[in-house]
Amino acid sequence: MNVYQSLEEVQKEVLDLIQNKSLTYEQQTFGLAKLAENVLPYPEGADEELMELAQEGIVCDLHEGHAPYAPRYVLPDYDLLFRKGSPFLRLDPPKTLTDAIHTLLIFYHHVPSITRFPVYIGRIDQLLNPFIEDEAQAREQIKWFLIQLDRTVDDSFCHGNIGPQETLAGNIILDVLKDLQNVTPNLTLLYDPKITSNSFAQKCVSTSMACANPAFVNDQMFREEFQGDYGIASCYNGLPIGGGAFTLSRLRLNKIALKSQSLEDFMTNQLPATIHAMTGFMESKIRFLVEETHFFTESFLVKEGLVSLERFVGLFGLVGMHECVNALMKLENKDYSYGKDQEANELGVAIMDLIQKEVDAFESKYSDFWNHRYMLHAQVGADQDLGTSAGVRIAIGHELPIYEHMQQAGMFHKYFPSGIGDHFPFDHTVLNNPQAVLDIFEGGFASGMRYISCYAEDGDLIRVTGYLIKKSDLQAYNQGKQVSYDTVQYAQEALNTYGVLNRKVRGESDARR
Amino acid sequence: MLGRINQIIDSSLVDGPGNRTAIFFQGCNFNCHYCHNPETISPGNPKQDMELSEVLERIKRNRPFIKGITVSGGECSLQYAFIEALFLETKKMGLSNFIDTNGSLPFWELPVLTELTDGFMLDVKATDVKSHLLLTGKDNKVVLKNAEFLASIGKLYEVRTVMVKDELNNQKTVEEVGDLLQEYLGQPIRYKLIPFRPHGVRTAYRHWESPSSEKMERLKDLALAKGFEQITVAS
Numbered sequence: 021m022n023v024y025q026s027l028e029e030v031q032k033e034v035l036d037l038i039q040n041k042s043l044t045y046e047q048q049t050f051g052l053a054k055l056a057e058n059v060l061p062y063p064e065g066a067d068e069e070l071m072e073l074a075q076e077g078i079v080c081d082l083h084e085g086h087a088p089y090a091p092r093y094v095l096p097d098y099d100l101l102f103r104k105g106s107p108f109l110r111l112d113p114p115k116t117l118t119d120a121i122h123t124l125l126i127f128y129h130h131v132p133s134i135t136r137f138p139v140y141i142g143r144i145d146q147l148l149n150p151f152i153e154d155e156a157q158a159r160e161q162i163k164w165f166l167i168q169l170d171r172t173v174d175d176s177f178c179h180g181n182i183g184p185q186e187t188l189a190g191n192i193i194l195d196v197l198k199d200l201q202n203v204t205p206n207l208t209l210l211y212d213p214k215i216t217s218n219s220f221a222q223k224c225v226s227t228s229m230a231c232a233n234p235a236f237v238n239d240q241m242f243r244e245e246f247q248g249d250y251g252i253a254s255c256y257n258g259l260p261i262g263g264g265a266f267t268l269s270r271l272r273l274n275k276i277a278l279k280s281q282s283l284e285d286f287m288t289n290q291l292p293a294t295i296h297a298m299t300g301f302m303e304s305k306i307r308f309l310v311e312e313t314h315f316f317t318e319s320f321l322v323k324e325g326l327v328s329l330e331r332f333v334g335l336f337g338l339v340g341m342h343e344c345v346n347a348l349m350k351l352e353n354k355d356y357s358y359g360k361d362q363e364a365n366e367l368g369v370a371i372m373d374l375i376q377k378e379v380d381a382f383e384s385k386y387s388d389f390w391n392h393r394y395m396l397h398a399q400v401g402a403d404q405d406l407g408t409s410a411g412v413r414i415a416i417g418h419e420l421p422i423y424e425h426m427q428q429a430g431m432f433h434k435y436f437p438s439g440i441g442d443h444f445p446f447d448h449t450v451l452n453n454p455q456a457v458l459d460i461f462e463g464g465f466a467s468g469m470r471y472i473s474c475y476a477e478d479g480d481l482i483r484v485t486g487y488l489i490k491k492s493d494l495q496a497y498n499q500g501k502q503v504s505y506d507t508v509q510y511a512q513e514a515l516n517t518y519g520v521l522n523r524k525v526r527g528e529s530d531a532r533r
Numbered sequence: 534m535l536g537r538i539n540q541i542i543d544s545s546l547v548d549g550p551g552n553r554t555a556i557f558f559q560g561c562n563f564n565c566h567y568c569h570n571p572e573t574i575s576p577g578n579p580k581q582d583m584e585l586s587e588v589l590e591r592i593k594r595n596r597p598f599i600k601g602i603t604v605s606g607g608e609c610s611l612q613y614a615f616i617e618a619l620f621l622e623t624k625k626m627g628l629s630n631f632i633d634t635n636g637s638l639p640f641w642e643l644p645v646l647t648e649l650t651d652g653f654m655l656d657v658k659a660t661d662v663k664s665h666l667l668l669t670g671k672d673n674k675v676v677l678k679n680a681e682f683l684a685s686i687g688k689l690y691e692v693r694t695v696m697v698k699d700e701l702n703n704q705k706t707v708e709e710v711g712d713l714l715q716e717y718l719g720q721p722i723r724y725k726l727i728p729f730r731p732h733g734v735r736t737a738y739r740h741w742e743s744p745s746s747e748k749m750e751r752l753k754d755l756a757l758a759k760g761f762e763q764i765t766v767a768s
Binding site: 421422423426448450452453455456457458459460462464466467526527 | 594765
């Protein structure tokens, strides 16, 4: 949350960007645009108290920019696009698979988001399936659809959904992804064991072991909370279709704990005060976006009904629960750790109850979809997060045996309708037994989890904190070479410093004599 | 009721279909040279005894995550009375019951156990009697009869053979297992070919070697030709 003090400072940053040899042209252009935005002050309402909290690293806006002019996450209603076409883009409703694929690819180009790329590309299997006539031809076309996506939307916050019904298109997508080893899109199976066939679910596990996609989401849980359809966007964010999220800021819970005098001070003073400051800050950004910029009056997405203001929500994020609980336990002179000790986990739950209550106490003028409240979001982490674990996750290196791990996670997932998830590297023993992973996932869902993924411990593609990268791309980027995917920049600290590659491997190595 | 147990593994991906809790019983009536956990062969000691209720408690905790349980060893079937009682309870929990066995007990004489068991994973260490005697200290008459019997009642889930270079006639075993089960191979009986691994093996036999990976592939092709459809080569 940098505020420039002089023109020279701005100029230096411009020059640094232009001269950075590991950035591609597009990455530089996007960086310059963000820089220009940040020359403006924060919107009115970002008071000094908030800026102090930002300085202390307690509140963080994820470099979202000072003056938002489009929502952070946009989830267009693709069904409507296919029914009505888009007059602005001069696209008629598609009639063939070629029409459908090109309609989507053209449309994606025009969907804004915080990453400059679409973070939600729809339920791609259900969108394409009705147009398939010839399977061999469809395979070829879908292959090139996915290649085009991967090479032009170079950022794995771009998220596609498949399922819950098994379709031919879904099967083709899985087959093709296995071969292509693409980073984009991030893919999620909307999984409902009552609807999704067992063989398709097993195929999803096997595909994950080959290319870290798709992740599994607890479809029934989301459907109940959203009272119908929802989309999974960006990392793993559940959001309303035909809407999205205005903004996302986050608390570093551990830093609040570190400045508290006692557990009581944390619960009664520090945490509520910080939440109050952050909700106010978020509201000021949303107000600026809605009332001082023109997205919600002029964008063709709004005019054509593909998104609407009342289906956007504010996302209240948090990280660092693990370290927060441990710090508070220390203040109480108790030797309990988050994850392994029940008392520590119960404190975590009490903290979540308080956060939920305080966040719900704030009534937003916006966020209609969620009854004018902000949704909680377990954020996956960002740069400068060393010593702060993602969301409410157990820190890497302290993972529990898988059942206990999932049961612990299950205590927390219910608080985060707008996204939370856990990722598990498995060893080769899964390859002959994908059903085993499915059994474990179902146990996780039965324990209250909402989003789970697996990948092969020794594969090139891995899920970092929510998004995918190739280890080989990171290696190249570490050596100062250009890589097309933006996400590699974000993954650099996560992998180089925070130890994502050291997650506890599951399978035979987790269990065997 | 007490069972003598070497170890319980809460999550196993390699002991039958899906994710399973595997219970390794103490004590074996074979003494295979290549045994990779020879500590489970001796009858053990009372410190390893577990109450049935204790074992069930552990399984109950794992219930949401598992498809079923697998009893292994040692040779689990030697403690069949305990296993019958265990399987009766796990069935009530909606779990499937699998047995990993050396096939030395005549299962056709254990109808209660056989009834409660969903699938057997049977080690056929060698079809040749002499080799079997040399390797395990016991003959293989009952083992081979069990293979047929279990296949005939549709409960032979998998046959397993450990392959050792030079010491065993691997090819003969695969061939003869195929012949023995010929009329049942319409069922999805799996064949797992396991290359010998020195890990855990007693010093006297640790120098044994596994067939080359090309040889393993050839054995797999042979099993395929015999009519097995699902063949895995363990790593």
